[in-house]
Amino acid sequence: MKATVMITGGAGYIGSHIALLLRRSGYSVVVFDNLSSGNGWAVAKDSLVLGDILDTPFLVEMMKAHQVKTVIHLAAKSNVMESFLQPDDYFVINVQGTRSVLDAAVAADVRQIVFSSSAAVYGDAVCGMVREDSALHPLSPYGQSKLDAERLVVDRCVGCGIGHVIFRYFNVLGGYPSAGIGQCNLASNHLMHKCIQSAHDGSTLSIYGHDYATEDGTAVRDYIHVRDLAALHGCALRHLERGGGSMLVNAGYGRGYSVLAFMRTFQMVTGVAICHRFCPPRQGDPAALVADVGRLRENFDWIPEHAAVEKMIGDSWEWEHSAARQAWISGASQESARETPN
Numbered sequence: 001m002k003a004t005v006m007i008t009g010g011a012g013y014i015g016s017h018i019a020l021l022l023r024r025s026g027y028s029v030v031v032f033d034n035l036s037s038g039n040g041w042a043v044a045k046d047s048l049v050l051g052d053i054l055d056t057p058f059l060v061e062m063m064k065a066h067q068v069k070t071v072i073h074l075a076a077k078s079n080v081m082e083s084f085l086q087p088d089d090y091f092v093i094n095v096q097g098t099r100s101v102l103d104a105a106v107a108a109d110v111r112q113i114v115f116s117s118s119a120a121v122y123g124d125a126v127c128g129m130v131r132e133d134s135a136l137h138p139l140s141p142y143g144q145s146k147l148d149a150e151r152l153v154v155d156r157c158v159g160c161g162i163g164h165v166i167f168r169y170f171n172v173l174g175g176y177p178s179a180g181i182g183q184c185n186l187a188s189n190h191l192m193h194k195c196i197q198s199a200h201d202g203s204t205l206s207i208y209g210h211d212y213a214t215e216d217g218t219a220v221r222d223y224i225h226v227r228d229l230a231a232l233h234g235c236a237l238r239h240l241e242r243g244g245g246s247m248l249v250n251a252g253y254g255r256g257y258s259v260l261a262f263m264r265t266f267q268m269v270t271g272v273a274i275c276h277r278f279c280p281p282r283q284g285d286p287a288a289l290v291a292d293v294g295r296l297r298e299n300f301d302w303i304p305e306h307a308a309v310e311k312m313i314g315d316s317w318e319w320e321h322s323a324a325r326q327a328w329i330s331g332a333s334q335e336s337a338r339e340t341p342n
């Protein structure tokens with residue numbers, strides 16, 4: 001058995017995929033989550049510790065009790081639109097919460113930290129492609145909270161000699177339907193979620209902004225499959241365990257899809273046509289955001305296996321119609337936590 005890894009927010013969408021992959025790779029995994037947006041059934045029952053990241057003493061107790069040497073810190077609030085309505089909550093959970101995780105990690109002698117940041121820290125990118133040293137102008141309280149948290153991670157880890165990797169995730173998509181996990185956020189603003197909604201109820205999909213300076217005028221994003229992202233965290237752990245240097249790195253594929261191109265692929269993969277209408281751009285939405293992946297390629301032996309956008313959409317669609325998700329929707333799965341996702 002490899003070292004014990006604590007995943008804060010590990011019962012959420014991305015965290016549950018990381019937890020599963022790390023368990024399969026032989027790590028002992030502790031999922032620390034308050035289930036505010038995550039699901040207990042999405043992780044192995046014996047790995048779940050119910051707790052809030054703002055509770056520093058309990059975090060320290062759990063890290064010490066499980067001899068945690070690595071923390072992957074994902075727990076956060078992450079809805080851009082909501083962050084305009086509740087900026088203080090975003091500051092408390094995302095910034096103070098990160099401070100609490102760092103305080104606990106230092107007290108419990110954790111040696112490595114991987115932090116989930118977001119491409120939202122960049123704001124509007126002049127040419128669409130962003131490098132880790134590009135200008136940082138978050139357009140939302142959410143993006144600002146992630147940037148503040150990044151700075152806390154760097155300061156604290158450098159000061160205490162803790163190895164760290166900060167990932168700036170781009171748009172995460174897909175799921176792992178055969179393992180019974182995937183996106184479970186009914187309030188998601190994600191384009192995929194909106195496409196699925198329109199496909200189901202025939203509603204017209206609103207496209208925000210159609211005269212951006214992009215190829216077809218609609219916003220361009222870099223989509224990354226959640227399973228490839230999870231595998232990247234495995235690479236980061238190996239990197240740190242080998243004594244590799246701390247770094248901040250974009251987590252995307254380095255290529256962009258416009259909203260219209262995404263919708264066309266959605267219709268091709270699912271066979272369902274959806275109607276759309278153009279609306280004014282939304283606050284906090286950059287025109288184009290695509291990862292420069294030079295640093296990622298240089299430092300990690302990461303070979304994405306699910307990068308085709310058809311695969312990402314297909315897996316999301318399959319998850320959407322899976323028995324596990326239907327059970328969650330009907331509430332049944334909340335009582336019947338499974339022993340281990342397979």
Ligand SMILES: NC(=O)c1ccc[n+]([C@@H]2O[C@H](COP(=O)([O-])OP(=O)(O)OC[C@H]3O[C@@H](n4cnc5c(N)ncnc54)[C@H](O)[C@@H]3O)[C@@H](O)[C@H]2O)c1
Nearest residue numbers: 009011012013014034035036037038052053075076169172
């Ligand atoms: N999904 C994306 O496209 C995306 C993009 C960029 C960055 N991120 C970042 O990735 C991380 C995970 O995102 P996700 O999409 O899996 O979201 P999610 O909401 O599915 O997962 C977040 C998890 O954190 C838990 N949590 C929230 N507050 C907590 C608290 N105070 N104490 C303990 N647990 C708490 C939730 O219950 C949930 O399980 C977040 O930090 C998010 O900012 C996500």
